Amino acid sequence: MEPQHPSSPARTGRRRIVKRLKVIQLIEQKEIGDPEKVRRRLRDFLFDRRIDRLARAAHGKRFSEVxxxxxxxxIARLEHEALLKRVDEERIRARVEKLFSRRAAASATSHLSKTEITKLQAARGDIPVAVAKSEAWADEVAARLHQEAPWLASATEVLxxxxxxxxxxxxxxxxxxxxINGPPGVGKTRLxxxxxxxxxxxxxxxxxxxxSPGFSIVGLERGWGSAQPGRPVEMILESRMANGIVVVDEICKAKSAESKKGTAFSFYDALLSLLEPESARRWECPFYRVSFDMSHLSWIFTSNDVDLVQPTVKSRCTVVHVRALTPxxxxxxxxRRGRELSLSDASIEAIIVALIHAQDRLNRRISLRDVSRMLARAQDLESRPIFQ
Known part of the structure; x- marks a missing residue:
């Protein structure tokens, strides 16, 4: 069943963020502040303890009472005797360093740079997720999609x-x-x-x-010259939103590779750990070496021949078939797109004439990519200065 759309385009509006979820699984540690401030607190504590001990030995009372x-x-004598020596300063410095190194190790960030830690902390705790406002709003979104690309109705219906x-x-x-399986150039990725x-x-x-197969999805672990996080993790950290959409083009052409040392890298193997809900909930990023909850991501794949998709991946997906566009x-x-780009009526009419005759001249099916190139060319020509 195709979603019905109103006579005039619906205004979908913006989503409301009504929920927040924890995505980065870092061990929560009590914040202990700046190392220099901790050193000062320890110095003050040791001085107070020492001067109280001296006051009790001499007068049987705490220093505040004496x-x-x-x-x-x-008073000056007691303060002088309570002053910290160099050995005291060294002991405090060593203790603070040990405290902070253990804290970093406990929070699983000791191997990260300050920039990387800052990036993780920005999305630490609960981050927003988008929730549909209402079923009526969902109908409006579907109507807009169907109005813009009716030939993709089977995919629009699933969404x-x-x-x-x-x-x-x-x-x-x-x-x-x-x-979403169908011929190339019909707008699957655009949808x-x-x-x-x-x-x-x-x-x-x-x-x-x-x-590089799989690297763009899961990232590459430290120790490699091109080590970096995967694109889905980068999307979460940059947007600070848990339920983004990963669009993977041409899944039917996914490749595997092998390093010089004989290590195999498979796009499908990298993908499976993120498609399984259980493993996605506590998925460890090879680059950050920190667990992420990736279970809220949506995965949309496009293909030209779904029979070439590995069965282990295909069995975890809903497959919809879409058709080519009619002339x-x-x-x-x-x-419609020409008007959105503010092209002149003459340019749009020229494109329509070209489309009518292009099928015979090119002896192949015309796709949206061809139309998009024509529109871009017309926009470029109209933006050029007019020479006298």
Whole structure:
């Protein structure tokens, strides 16, 4: 069933953050402040203890009681004898260093730089998650998506029902792992990112067919020259939101690689630990070596041939098939997008004429990518200065 849309575009509005969740699993430690302040507190404590002991030995009273009745010379003598020696200072310094080193080790951050610790602390504790405002709001979002790309109705329907479920149960917005399968250039990736935009959650795009397999997802552990966190972790830390959307293009072309030492790196193996809810709840980042709760992320994959997707991944996903655009739908898209870009009527008309004749000239199917290139070219031409 295709979502019905009103005659005029619905205003989806912004989401309300109504829940907060803990994502970074650091051992909570009582804050003990700056090392220099701790040193001063220890010095003051030792001095007070020592001068009280001297006062009790001489007068049988605490120094605060003696100081109210003793003469100035006696007070000065007690203070001088209670002064800390160099050996006392060294003992305090060593104790403070030991205290802070143990605290860092206990919080699992001793291997991190100050910049990295600051990044983690910014998202430490409870961070926001987006929740659907209402089922009616979910209907409006789905209507907007369907209005913009009716040929992707089967994928829009899955997103629609997931959003309604979130609203009905009051749970964070989350899409169960989804594979959108269909011909290239029909807007599969655009749909996923547009959905993230409409529900106001962050998104990150990955390409399974290029780059180092798996590294972009899980990151690369320390000890490698190019060590870095994975893109999903970076998205959480930068956006400080727990339920973003990871869009993985061309999952059907995912590759494996092998290092010079014979170590295998599989895109699918890296992915499975994040797709399984149990392992995702306490997923350890190879770079930060800290546990993250990644179970609130949504995963949307695109493919051109779902039969090439590894069964272990495909079995964990909902698969929907989408069709190619008709010539009329391509023209409608060009008109709507051209107006959004403020192109002149003459430019839009020229693009429509080109689309009508392009199929025969190119002897292949015209896709949204072709239309987008035409629109970009027209925008570039219209922005050029006019020479006299």
């Amino acid at each position: 100081s109210t009745v003793a003469n100035g010379d006696e 629609w029902h997931s959003l309604r479920r979130s609203a009905r149960l009051g749970e964070p917005i989350k899409i169960s792992p989804l594979i 996923a990112k547009r959905f993230a935009e409409l529900v106001s959650v962050p998104s990150v795009g990955l390409d399974a067919s290029t780059g 009329l739908e391509l023209q409608d898209f060009a008109i």
